[in-house]
Amino acid sequence: MIVLAFFLSFAAWTALAFAMNRHRRDLGWARATSGQRTVLRCVGGSLLAASLWACAEHWGWSKGTVAWFGVMAASAGILVLALGYRTQPRRSGRNRRG
Amino acid sequence: MSWLHTWGGLITGWILFFVFLTGTAGYGEIELDRWMRPEKPLVAPEVAQADALALGLKFAETTIPDARRWLLSPPGGREQPELRYFIEDYPETEGGSGKRFSGYLDPATGEKTQYRATGGGRLLYRMHYQLHYIPRTAAAWIVGFCAMAMFAALVTGIIIHARIFKDFFTFRPGTGHRNWLDAHNVVGVLSLPFHLMITYSGLMFLCYVYMAPVIAAEYGWGEDNRRAFTDMMFLGHPLDRDTRRAAPAPSASLAPMLAEADRLWGPGNIGFVDITRPGTTAARVRIVEGTRHVAGERATLVFDGVTGTVVDGPIVNPPPRAISKTLISLHEGLFAGPVLRWLYFLAGLMGTAMIGSGLILWTKKRRARLEGRVGFSLVERLNVATVCGLSTAVAAYLWANRLLPVEMSGRAAWEAHVMFLVWAVMAAHAALRPAARAWSEQCGIAAAAFGLIPLVNALTTDRHLGASIAAGQWDLAAVDLTCLAIGIGFVAAARIAARGHQRAVPAKTISPTVHGAAE
Amino acid sequence: MGGYGVAYAASVLMARGLPLSRYEAMQWAILASFPIYLCVVLWAFRARPLMRMWKGVLGLAGICAGLAWWMGPA
Structure with missing residues (x-):
């Protein structure tokens, strides 16, 4: 259940990141249409909610809510690192402004 | 606003780093306590x-x-x-x-x-609100002032960097100032709920010190009157x-x-x-x-x-008491099982990393303008001494636990003395060496200090990794393994710092990612 | 600083003014005191002219303290 909660939240952050044009550009992707962005945001939001549910299932609601914040922070942290290193080789200038 | 964030954060940053580092270690207080008393039975007997x-x-x-x-x-x-x-x-x-x-x-x-005399993890945990060598009340006021500054820095941080939510996943690895800004924002935003909770609840813990006049206005001054309130608050x-x-x-x-x-x-x-x-x-x-x-x-x-x-x-549990009790319990995280405690530990590390990266960011942004000024090099040196030096000092505390003779008098006190002596030596080192060299050298020292702990443990006790893992005592093994991981993190940090130094790029310090992992 | 004064005075006012039991009112006041302090600090750093900031902070503290004093010990 913990692993599930973690991956749900990871997937949620990924969807939310792909909904942002900034990150799409960093990955070398085309801009998302506003329809795509809405869909990705909804998917991300519901996956986060699902992750909360998974946490509550394992820990109970009170502890689960606390754990959910931790799980969100941990999974988002890994995604941030992954995105950071994924986009690194594409950058020409190290300090290019985003 | 920005001014408050920058300067309020800077002057309290070093103490806050100490508070966050020791407080984060405090989440493993009981495990550290056990590790520091190797005479304890490896497998506890079952007694009703x-x-x-x-x-x-x-x-x-x-x-x-x-x-x-x-x-x-x-x-x-x-x-x-x-x-x-x-x-x-x-x-x-x-x-x-x-x-x-x-x-x-x-x-x-x-x-x-018959256990060896030691301050244990408890002493480390206590340092995060009592500091050390300082009377309790004075320490409470210092920590309270810093916590209030932290509170203000968090809120101003959210206001001035409204962008941080737009740049949510942005992290550009590297060692320039923008990279440090990214790192500072990322660790700040990702566990923002934790940071806000821990700061506010930390103030609530010692509210009877900070808001003593308010309590006195209704209850009257003096120990007994204060207790009349705090007993209700904490015990009900x-x-x-x-x-x-x-x-x-x-x-x-x-x-x-x-x-x-x-x-x-x-x-x-x-x-x-x-x-x-x-x-x-x-x-x-x-x-x-x-x-x-x-x-x-x-x-x-x-x-x-x-x-x-x-x-x-x-x-009696009226709503305001329920709120303050919940805040305090969230702060302590004692209800947490192993997984949740690791998440707490991680959030604490993120807080520590946020403060550390904020301090480094201050020097990165101002290097071009202020390089060579006394104030600037003071900040730079203090950063090295705090980020690397204090980490090494914590490792030294664990070394002292293993190496000081068991029958030594005043042993428990000397463990802490060793910790602060090492910190002083590291600070002196940071002051005498060029800043860039100090970073890479101290990262190396910290890496050795942490990485060798499992070895020191194995040489001085029979509670080493071989024994603890074989017996399935993971809470004991976790201390050794965490030290090893921190050591490896510092090795990577030292290499990055050294590479930055060789390139003679003005901006050179440990990488934010490694730094986060290393704390 | 002045912010502490305001937070203190406002908290005493709350502790006295809230129509609750002594403990309950006090606990609410203590809970609120830190955010109040924070708001005052943030406001003080926004108000540019130093005099205006001092006038505002001291004025607010004075009003709260005056009201609290007028209500008298509960």
């Missing part, structure tokens, strides 16, 4: 709580028959496998406090256990703090009370037994549940110590 408590009671009765307070916590839960006691005598003079004794008993034999009912001797009376048997607690909360779920003024007509036995809850309240049974009947001490 009631049997252990009976032995503890016998010990208390023979030590000080007419104590004002006996407090016994039986083995069980995440707490230690032994029985802990705390005995307080009646004060010799009116208004003073009585002599206090505390220690550990073997739950099977009732004998005092006034505690018997009467230090006068009452008339002697025979005590009721403890066993039925324990049985009642077992019936209500399930077997083996007693947190502690607190007996005030035993052997007198005023005797009260308070039994508190072992399980911790997010709301902070633990079930409590209060018995009359003479008749053995339940005294109805209803816990």
Whole structure:
């Protein structure tokens, strides 16, 4: 259940990141249409909610809510690192402004 | 706003780093305590709580028959496998406090256990609000001031960097100032709920110090009046703090009370037994549940110590008290199981990394303008001494635990002295070396200090990784393994810092990612 | 600083003014005191002219303290 909660939240952050044009550009992707962005945001939001549910299932609601914040922070942290290193080789200038 | 964030953060940053680092270590307080007492049995014997408590009671009765307070916590839960006691005598003079004794008993034999004298993880945890070498109240005010600055820095950080939510996943690895800004924002935003909670609840913990005049305005000044409020806040009912001797009376048997607690909360779920003024007509036995809850309240049974009947001490829990109790319990995270505790640890590391990266960011942004000024190099040196030096000092504390002779007098105090001496040496080193070199050298020292801990442990005790993992004692092994991981993190940090130095790029320090992992 | 004064005075006012039991009112006041302090600090750093900031902070503290004093000990 913990692993599930973690991956749900990871997937949620990924969807939310792909909904942002900034990150799409960093990955070398085309801009998302506003329809795509809405869909990705909804998917991300519901996956986060699902992750909360998974946490509550394992820990109970009170502890689960606390754990959910931790799980969100941990999974988002890994995604941030992954995105950071994924986009690194594409950058020409190290300090290019985003 | 920006000014408040930058300067408020800078002047309190070094102390906040200390507070966050020791506080984060505090989440592993009990595991560290166990690691630092290698004489403890590797696998704890199973003893029923009631049997252990009976032995503890016998010990208390023979030590000080007419104590004002006996407090016994039986083995069980995440707490230690032994029985802990705390005995307080009646004060010799009116208004003073009585002599206090505390220690550990073997739950099977009732004998005092022979552990090495050590501050343990507890001392490290206490440092995060009591600092060290400083009177408690003064330390509370210093930490409170820094916490308030932290609170302001968090809120101003959110306001000025409204962009941080737009740049949510942005992190550009590297060593320039923009990379550090990214790192600062990322670790700040990702566990923002934790940061806000920990700061606000930290202030609530010591509110009776900071807001003493407010309490005094209603309750009046003085220790007793303050207690009238804090007992309500923390316990939910006034505690018997009467230090006068009452008339002697025979005590009721403890066993039925324990049985009642077992019936209500399930077997083996007693947190502690607190007996005030035993052997007198005023005797009260308070039994508190072992399980911790997010709301902070633990079930409590209060018995009359003479008749053995339940005294109805209803816990008053109006909404504001429930809120403050929950805040405090969230801060402590004692309800957390292993996984959740690791998440707490991680959030603490993120907080530490946020402060550390904020401090480094200050120098990165101003290097071009201020390089060579006295103030600038002071900040730069203090950063090295805090980020790397303090980490090394914490490792030195663990080294001292293993290397100081066991029979040395004042041993526990010397462990802490070693920690602060090492910190002083690291600070001197940072002051004497060029800043860029100091970074890479101190990262190297820190890497060695942490990475070698499992080795030192294996050479000096038989509680090394081979033994603890084989016995399935993961909480013991976790200390060694975490030190090893931190050591590896610092190795990577040292390499990055050295590479930056060789390139002679002005911006060179450890990478933010590694830095986050290393704290 | 002045912010502490305001937070203190406002908290005493709350502790006295809230129509609750002594403990309950006090606990609310203590809970609120830190955010109040924070708001005052943030506001003080926004108000550019130093005099205006001092006038505002001291004025607010004075009003709260005055009201609290007028209500008298509960």
